[in-house]
Amino acid sequence: MVRWSHSPADSTIGEVGKIIPRRVAGGSLAYPQASLLGRLSERTREDFLAVGVSESRPAGMTIISQGETDSSALLLLHGSVKVQATDPAGERTLLAIRVGGDLIGEMAALDVGPRSATVIACTDIFFKRMTKAELRNFLARHPDAAIEVATMLSERLRWADRRRIEHGRPASVRVARVLVDLYEAYGTRSGGHWDLSVPLTREELASIAGIKLSTAEKIIRTFQQEGLVSGRYRGIAVLDMSRLRQRAEIA
Template identity: 40%
Template sequence: MENALWPPGTFLGRLQSSTRERLLSVGVRRSVKEAQVVLREGAQESYVILLDDALVKVTAALVDGRHALLSIRVSGDIIGEISALNETPRTATVTACRPSVVRIVHRNEFMAFLRDHPDAALTVAGIIADRLRWANRRRIDFTSYSVRVRLARVLWEIAAAYGRRSPRGTVVDIRLTQDEMATLCGAAEITLQKALSGLRADGIVDTGYREIVVRDSAALRSIAGLDPQ
């Protein structure tokens, strides 16, 4: 597969071609169906998963029975690396958002690969650092901004990373429930619904079955308090 299919910010996209080819040679390719669980929270497993051609969502169970949407991962990303490397239970559930192809690399093979390719080990460290930075920024957003602003920031990040252009605007065709969106924004679902209704009424976004459409990117960025591109 050509590197162009893996975004530059993902794990596979950051690796040198020779290093990437070596890693893919030890992975076992698997197809998964839409809505299939790829990793399950609490499971004790000893492998990492490379997203070859995939779109998945990462969720975690809350004490009240709901599930918090933690992140979205795309082709080129690596998942399950922390629990595999530390030999600890999975900290989240990963579910396919569409039919996908993944590669399973068992812990021993992955550890041997990292020992033989120090550049890849540094890349893994960089990926983990980026995710921690993102989580810290999200916590700051929770305490500093209104739900409307937090929702605008989340929608912009998702649209910029995973949206596709269409005559209607930027379309995000990922199956996300309002409950999952609410937990990602750190808001109660009813509050999220009001904020989302406001964005719809202002003509900034549309929502439909399994999709969100950003109709006015400039207005969404303005509400989010982000600098113009």
């Protein structure tokens, strides 16, 4: 673990321990618009970045474990993580991905229950760890941030509800909807295609869609033949988002 005594507002981390400036024109930090930091005003965002302790973890490390009683929240500043849960039978399910700008572990900081999921770093990550008291005090001082956190939690609940509701839909529609949701929220557009910064395996895609791995693989092959996606090792590129949305039956 690496800690910094200076504020992270002027930098992010690439290789663990190596600080890399990450500002855009005008001097402000660049975060996805859908992320919590991307929604906040510049003043509120800078105040939030001053809360907690700066830390880093290398790719592959578990930063939150399901069932543990720690109640800190993590504000992810750089890199990406996967959120997964294991049921009593030992079956593991990928629940979500999170990227720089997202708040993770907030449920344990806002209620009294144990961790509901495990969070694993997909890349080297840089984040702020804040105690339950620090997060709650910040939200009490910044009602605008509290509203955005409530909105974020609502959107995550809607995501989970959609996955449950879609269990009655054809498997191909469910896979298409998962891809559209993930890539529009966390993907980057390059030329005519969309890439996802987080490695997404076929098994993980199947777990989010709630289908068997063999079924997911068949659907991806069909999407490839139709020119909707291109397959690659531990990843998928979306080639035609408009037609993929049609396959997902999204207006």
